[in-house]
Amino acid sequence: MARAEKSIIDSKRKNIFNTIVNDLLETSSESEDEIYHLLAENSDSDDDTLLERIVKRCKTTNISKDYMKEVLPEYTAEEFIKEFPISKKLFDDLVRKYELSDAYAYLRPDKRLPAALNLSVFLWFAGHENCSFNDLSERFNLPKSSISRVIYRIIDFLQGMKDEVIKWPKPMEKQKSAHFFGSKFGFSKAMGCIDVSHIGIYIHLPPHSCGDYVNPKGNVTLCMQAVCDERNRFIDVFVKHPGSTHPNQILYNSPIYENISTLCEDYYLLGAACYPCSDWIITPFKCDDEVKSYDKYFNLQHMQAHDIIRCSFCMLKQRFKQLKYCKLRSLEKLGNFVEACCILHNLSLGDNLLDITNVTDDGYINNVESIEPDINDRTRMLICEEICKKISNSEVA
Structure with a gap:
C-alpha cells in the first residue's frame, strides 16, 4: 500500500x-x-x-x-x-x-x-x-x-560589426594620418602606431600551460596587439597569445604581418623597441653611450608620437574596466570580448565624455627590447636625416 x-x-x-x-x-x-x-x-x-x-x-x-x-x-x-x-x-x-x-x-x-x-x-x-x-x-x-x-x-x-569598424585605412586616410605625424613629430610617412598591452584574466588554466600566461610583471594575462591611427582609432586588433609571449612572436603570427608591405605601401608604423626595425615598422634607436644627439632627438620625437597607442590603450581600459582583470572563463570568448570592447571604443570616439586624466595602463610593459636584430635600418636613418634637416632649417631661420 x-x-x-x-x-x-x-x-x-x-x-x-x-x-x-x-x-x-x-x-x-x-x-x-x-x-x-x-x-x-x-x-x-x-x-x-x-x-x-x-x-x-x-x-x-x-x-x-x-x-x-x-x-x-x-x-x-x-x-x-x-x-x-x-x-x-x-x-x-x-x-x-x-x-x-x-x-x-x-x-x-x-x-x-x-x-x-x-x-x-x-x-x-x-x-x-x-x-x-x-x-x-x-x-x-x-x-x-x-x-x-x-x-x-x-x-x-x-x-559582426568588426570588419566595418576596425579596418585598415584607405589611401586618403593614410595620407591624412601621415600629414598629422609629419607636421607634429617629423614622421612624414607614419600612418599609425603598433604595440602590445596585457589583459588581466581570471581563468582556470591547465597546469602545463599556467606559466605561459604569466607576463614579465608576474601577472596572468592575455596579450593584445593593436594598431591605431592619430585619432586613437584601432585599425587592427589581434588577441590570442598568452602573457609570456614576446611582442616579436605575436607580430610574426598576426594576420597583418604576412601582408604588411602591401598594407602599408609607402607608409610605415611607429613601433616600440620590442620590435626589430624594418621598412614598415620604425623603432627608436637603442639607448647606449654611442647614441648621437640627433638620434636622441629622433627617439624623443618617436616616443611622443608613439604615446598615441599607449593613450589608446588607456582610453580603452578606462572605459571598459573589465579589461583590467577579465572574469570570462573561456580563452576564445576572452579574445572576442576584447575585440568587442575595441569596436565600442571606435564607435565612442568623439563623444568627449571620457576623462583619462592621470590614467595609466597597468597592462603596458616598458623597456622590452627586441630579441632579434633589426631587419632594415635604412628607412629609419633616412627619417632621422629628414628630421635633422628640419631642425637645422629652423635654427637658420
Missing part, C-alpha cells in the same frame, strides 16, 4: 513538474532550445531543486523588465555613461541594430528579453572592473545561466 501511495505522489509531482515546465515554455524569454539546455544542465538535480530554479527564472524576468522601464530612463547623460561606458545615443543606435540582427531574431519574438536589457547587461559587465556574473544576476534579477548567454550573444553581435 505504501508503495502504491508513493507511486501516486510521484505521478502527481511529475504532472506538476511538467505543467510548470510547459508554463515556462509559454512565458520565458529564452528560446525553446535554451530552455531545454537549462533542463539538461540540471538533469542530475531532484525535482524540487530544478523547480526552484525554474520558478526563479519566471519571477526574475518581470523584475528585470521593471528595472529597464523605471530605472534606466531616469539616468542623465552623465549618470548613464558612468554606469554604461558609452553614450546614450550610441546605446540607442546599438539597441536598434541588435533588434534587427539575426542573433536577436533567433530568440522567441513573443517572450524574449528586451534588446536594451541584453545590451545593458553586457555594458555593465564591460564597464565595471569588479563586476562578476553573480553581481549581474543580482542587479538585473536574472539567473547566471542567462547572464552568460546574454553576454556571449552581444559579443557575437558586436563582432
